[in-house]
Amino acid sequence: MNDDQVIWNWDHALAVLPDMLWAFLTVTLYVTLLGSLIAAVLGLIIALARKTAPRPIAGVLTFVMNFIRMTPLVVQLLFAYYALTAVPPLTLGILIFGIHYATYMAEVYRAGIDAVPRGQWEATTALSMSRGRTWTAVIVPQALRSTLPALGNYVISMFKETPFLAVLTVTDMVRAAQEYGGTNFRFMEAITMAGILFLIASYPTSLLIGRLEKRLVYTT
Amino acid sequence: MTDNIEALQRALPHVLDGLLITLQLTVAGALLAFVVAIGLGLLVRFENILLRGFARTVIEVFRGTSLLVQLFFLFFVLPLPPFNIELPPLVVGILGLGLNYGAYGAEVVRGSINSVSRGQWEATTALSLTRTQRMWRVIFPQAWALMIPSLTNLLIQLLKGTAVVYLVTIVDLTAELNKLRIDTDVFFAYSLGLVIYFVIAYILTIAMNALEARAKHRLGQGTRLREAVAAPTVDTEGDVS
Amino acid sequence: MSKRKTRIALATLGVLSLALAGCASGGNDGGDGDASQNTLEKAQESGSITLAVASERPYSWVEGGEPTGATIAMHKQIFKNLGIDDIKVEEVDWNSLIPGLTAGRWDVVSAGMSILPDRCEQAAFSDPEIMYTTTLAVPKGNPQGLTDLDSVAKKGDVTLAVQSGAIEEGYAKDLGISDVVKVDSATAGLEAVQAGRADAFALTAVSLNWMTKDSDALETTEAFVQVIDGVEQIGAGATVFRPGDKELLEAYNEELAKITGDEQNYLDLVEPFGFTAENLPPADLTTEQLCSGDLG
Numbered sequence: 001m002n003d004d005q006v007i008w009n010w011d012h013a014l015a016v017l018p019d020m021l022w023a024f025l026t027v028t029l030y031v032t033l034l035g036s037l038i039a040a041v042l043g044l045i046i047a048l049a050r051k052t053a054p055r056p057i058a059g060v061l062t063f064v065m066n067f068i069r070m071t072p073l074v075v076q077l078l079f080a081y082y083a084l085t086a087v088p089p090l091t092l093g094i095l096i097f098g099i100h101y102a103t104y105m106a107e108v109y110r111a112g113i114d115a116v117p118r119g120q121w122e123a124t125t126a127l128s129m130s131r132g133r134t135w136t137a138v139i140v141p142q143a144l145r146s147t148l149p150a151l152g153n154y155v156i157s158m159f160k161e162t163p164f165l166a167v168l169t170v171t172d173m174v175r176a177a178q179e180y181g182g183t184n185f186r187f188m189e190a191i192t193m194a195g196i197l198f199l200i201a202s203y204p205t206s207l208l209i210g211r212l213e214k215r216l217v218y219t220t
Numbered sequence: 221m222t223d224n225i226e227a228l229q230r231a232l233p234h235v236l237d238g239l240l241i242t243l244q245l246t247v248a249g250a251l252l253a254f255v256v257a258i259g260l261g262l263l264v265r266f267e268n269i270l271l272r273g274f275a276r277t278v279i280e281v282f283r284g285t286s287l288l289v290q291l292f293f294l295f296f297v298l299p300l301p302p303f304n305i306e307l308p309p310l311v312v313g314i315l316g317l318g319l320n321y322g323a324y325g326a327e328v329v330r331g332s333i334n335s336v337s338r339g340q341w342e343a344t345t346a347l348s349l350t351r352t353q354r355m356w357r358v359i360f361p362q363a364w365a366l367m368i369p370s371l372t373n374l375l376i377q378l379l380k381g382t383a384v385v386y387l388v389t390i391v392d393l394t395a396e397l398n399k400l401r402i403d404t405d406v407f408f409a410y411s412l413g414l415v416i417y418f419v420i421a422y423i424l425t426i427a428m429n430a431l432e433a434r435a436k437h438r439l440g441q442g443t444r445l446r447e448a449v450a451a452p453t454v455d456t457e458g459d460v461s
Numbered sequence: 462m463s464k465r466k467t468r469i470a471l472a473t474l475g476v477l478s479l480a481l482a483g484c485a486s487g488g489n490d491g492g493d494g495d496a497s498q499n500t501l502e503k504a505q506e507s508g509s510i511t512l513a514v515a516s517e518r519p520y521s522w523v524e525g526g527e528p529t530g531a532t533i534a535m536h537k538q539i540f541k542n543l544g545i546d547d548i549k550v551e552e553v554d555w556n557s558l559i560p561g562l563t564a565g566r567w568d569v570v571s572a573g574m575s576i577l578p579d580r581c582e583q584a585a586f587s588d589p590e591i592m593y594t595t596t597l598a599v600p601k602g603n604p605q606g607l608t609d610l611d612s613v614a615k616k617g618d619v620t621l622a623v624q625s626g627a628i629e630e631g632y633a634k635d636l637g638i639s640d641v642v643k644v645d646s647a648t649a650g651l652e653a654v655q656a657g658r659a660d661a662f663a664l665t666a667v668s669l670n671w672m673t674k675d676s677d678a679l680e681t682t683e684a685f686v687q688v689i690d691g692v693e694q695i696g697a698g699a700t701v702f703r704p705g706d707k708e709l710l711e712a713y714n715e716e717l718a719k720i721t722g723d724e725q726n727y728l729d730l731v732e733p734f735g736f737t738a739e740n741l742p743p744a745d746l747t748t749e750q751l752c753s754g755d756l757g
Contacts, residue, residue, distance in 0.1 A: 070376055070421035071414045072383035075394055079410035082401065085656030163288040164384060169644055169653075174288050179643065181296075182556030182626025185583030187563070188297045191289060199284040206284070296557075299564040306565050389551055389566070402648070 013189040016180045020193060023176040024201075031094050031172075032159045038098025039158070040151055043105025048135070050106070051113065069103035074164050076100060081168045089168040101158055108150040112143035152209035156202050173197060224404040228412075231400050238396030239416065244310070245382045245392065246420070249317030250375055256322025257371075261329025262355075275326070282323035287381055291316040295388040313385040313392075321378045325371060332367035333359060365435040372428035376421050383417075393417070500568050501543070501709040509547030510540060511567040515555045517624075517647045517664075519671040519734035520573040520591070520698070523552050531667075531731040532571045532700065535590065538730065539716040554645035556626045559584060562703060573665075573698030575628040581752035585704045588714050589697035589742035589751070590721065591731075594684040595629060596666040598654055598673055601680050605660050609685040613661060614638050622650045622659035628696065629663040635689045647672060654679060665696070671735045697742055697751055 046065060050058045068076070073096070080096050081089065116139055124134040163174035171179065177194040181187030228235070263275035282290065294316050299306040307315065336359050344354040386395035393413060401409040504510040514521035514528065521530035528550040537548055551567050558570045562584065573593070576586045597607055605619055606612075610629075613619045614636040623630040625643040633641050642659045644650045650662040651669075655678050662669070666684035673679045687694045702710050720726050727741050 067414070067418055070380075070425075071417045072380040072394070074380075074383040075397065075410055075413050075417065078394075078398070078401075079406065079414070082406040082410075082652075085658060089658070160284075160286040163286050166288075166387075169642060169649070171643065174286065174292070178292075178556040178560075179625050181560045182558070183579070183630070185559045185563070185580055187292075187560035188300055191292050191297060195285045195289045195293065198286055198289060199281065202284045203280055295566070296560040296564045299566070309566075387554075387557075389553055389557075389561075 009186060009189060012184065012186045013193055016177060016190045016193055019176045019180060020173050020197060023171050023173045024197060027090070027165065027170055027172045028159065028162045031090070031097060031162055031165060032155060034094045035097035035101060035158055036155045038094065039101035039105050039154065042098060042102035044109055046102060046106040047109035047113065050110065065103045065106055068100060073100050073161060074167060077164055077167050089170045093165045093168050093170055097158055101154055104154055105151065108147050109143060112147045113139060115146060116142045149209055149213035152212060156206055156209070159202060160198065224408045227403040228400070231396070231403060235393070235396045235400065238391055238393040241310070241391060242382050242393040245313050245317060245385060246379050248314045249321065249378055249382070252314060252318025253322040253325050253374070253378060256318055257325025257329050260322065260326035261333070264326065264330055265333065279323045279326050282319050287316060287320045288384055288387065290320055291385065291388050309388055309390045312388055313390050317378055317381055321374050321381070325374055328367050328370040328374065329363070332363040335366055336362045362439060365432065365439055365441070368428060368432040368435060372425060375424055375428060379417065379421055379424065499708050500706045501712055504568065505544045508545055509549055510545050510569060511549040511551060512536060512569045512571040513551045513553055513558050513561055513567040515558055515572045515646060516552050517572055517668055519667060521571045523550060531734040531736055532573050532590065534730040535720060536569070536571050536700070538720065539713060542716050543712055555624050556645070559701070562701060568702070568706070568709070570701035574701050576697050576699050576748055576751040577628065578752055578754040585702045585706065585710050586748050586752070587700040587702070587710060588717055588721070588748055589699050589746050590717065591698040591736070591740050592742050593665040593667055593696045593698060593740065594686050595663060595696070596669050596684045597682045598651060598662040598664070598669045598679050599660065599682065600654060601678055603680065603682065607661055608682050610636055610638070610663060610687055619661060620659045622653045622662040624650060624664060627664070632687050632689065632694065633663070651679060667735055667740065697746060699748065
């Protein structure tokens with residue numbers, strides 16, 4: 001079909017790198033880090049609220065949390081983009097990613113809290129500790145330990161879902177590849193480079209998380 | 221509000237078409253992912269370094285790159301030389317979803333098989349069972365019951381993942397929602413869409429929980445139906461993702 | 462035991478049948494049939510050809526399930542004359558047009574794409590079909606008092622929306638406009654200005670005038686021809702083919718010449734979409750000229 005087209009053109013592969021690396025730093029990494037921060041903190045708040053708030057409120061919170069967790073991030077992003085027009089797209093992306101992943105984290109925290117041995121709770125009663133102190137000094141630190149690998153995994157997961165930011169017209173790595181393809185009419189090198197960059201970033205990180213997991217399991 | 225309802229009525233055939241596509245993608249993608257997960261999950265446990273290495277590479281490549289990159293690659297790059305494989309868009313979607321989530325599933329399968337207590341393995345040796353019998357009759361059924369919760373999570377992820385296929389010209393539910401947005405308004409279209417996805421996700425979850433209850437039953441570890449109907453939970457490893 | 466085997470067999474059959482259903486419904490676009498046939502012959506034999514559009518009114522878009530627009534009108538006539546009656550249309554975002562063409566997802570890009578030297582290296586443009594000028598869509602009342610892209614560059618703190626990959630994006634870069642929002646489609650660009658995410662949207666005059674004519678919220682500035690470094694950027698749009706489809710390109714150009722050579726025929730096709738005789742390309746303007754960058 002295309003006899004005059006080469007299979008792989010290194011010039012294009014290299015030419016697309018600057019834009020992609022720029023997108024990587026200013027968008028992909030940025031959104032992943034801030035989004036994860038929001039997810040980790042908000043998730044903890046949600047988990048604690050579900051455990052300590054009165055039943056009806058906790059019930060509503062649980063429902064909303066599940067609703068967000070079980071529906072597509074893409075649709076949530078589209079919804080936010082067209083509804084909240086005053087918010088800049090990048091901020092919107094960070095917020096929605098943060099909230100979406102907070103619902104995952106809330107479940108992980110819940111499992112972590114449930115995994116704290118009954119004995120700990122009983123000990124705090126025996127020591128007449130207030131509820132506040134029980135939570136902050138005893139339960140949460142133990143629950144957090146086991147959730148660190150999970151947080152790590154979700155950070156990687158968020159990192160790989162950043163291409164969805166393209167629906168907000170934010171130029172992440174994949175969209176940078178698309179734009180290169182749109183202007184220069186060569187897409188093959190661009191998208192392959194994007195894939196390679198993803199792999200380079202996520203594979204070592206997941207190995208690290210695996211190591212971390214093994215170490216934590218040992219010390220718990 | 222009534223204008224929106226009217227517009228919805230007019231668009232209903234298209235929305236239902238989109239919904240059908242989403243369901244097709246989910247079910248077919250899930251089946252493919254399941255096959256891939258079992259296949260890779262078992263392959264990666266072989267002694268042979270070539271087989272193990274192959275499986276490990278496939279798993280890491282599909283886990284390490286983004287679903288969107290994979291879809292774009294399958295859609296735009298595969299038809300070009302040197303591959304020259306042109307697949308219809310729907311197949312691209314199913315393949316992308318199946319391979320991506322299958323790779324994650326492989327980890328779940330591997331982990332579950334490893335979780336089956338050592339005693340079981342030893343017992344099979346004591347009973348002189350062949351390797352196939354060991355896996356098929358003893359280990360896998362127990363691993364199966366263990367892996368269902370994580371697979372359920374992956375299934376929901378897959379369902380959510382289908383929302384991105386509209387970028388490779390597949391007219392799924394999200395693509396229809398985007399069109400509906402133009403005729404009605406943002407809130408109506410996307411709220412409706414989120415509710416539909418939620419309902420599908422909930423039904424899938426209940427189905428998978430029932431499956432788990434049955435699997436446990438057959439192993440003599442029954443659970444009550446009430447627990448089976450709860451929303452899926454995530455364990456401390458936060459596996460899947 | 463046999464129950465389990467039956468289940469496995471059923472499951473495998475299920476997966477296979479779904480896969481086959483996917484293949485069947487997607488149609489056989491692969492290199493099936495006679496591999497020695499070129500695209501033109503294949504299209505003529507099957508009587509159908511697939512076009513891609515970027516939903517840019519009034520060039521080409523899909524309304525109520527039917528493709529319509531100025532370039533669609535021209536294409537319907539041209540392909541009919543070539544014996545291809547069935548026009549299939551894929552609506553995609555602008556950036557996917559060429560990658561999809563190269564990948565064989567569609568055979569023709571019908572979006573009035575500008576002929577630019579860089580693009581000519583990778584794709585085959587037909588002879589010029591539509592001359593166009595640029596304009597800006599701004600909020601009603603033109604609060605920023607913008608006239609053209611130079612005024613945007615001069616003003617400094619204006620957010621400009623451009624269609625990603627389109628020629629206006631290049632203009633903005635050349636003029637040093639840094640505050641740019643890149644959108645996927647013409648509709649998205651207008652939505653951006655309406656929502657206040659951008660102060661202006663730059664696109665062809667024909668498109669923006671058509672799309673804002675009934676709008677209460679938006680208006681357009683006067684059309685202009687962008688000047689970069691003293692050279693007038695003559696905008697000519699054409700249809701795009703794969704470089705390898707030489708027969709298709711030749712046949713297309715032959716039929717196209719019949720339309721562009723006859724002003725009345727041209728106007729009959731494009732006037733309903735807001736085009737005028739001014740949009741008809743001058744007879745001496747060639748694709749080679751535009752590809753080599755010779756805009757004088």
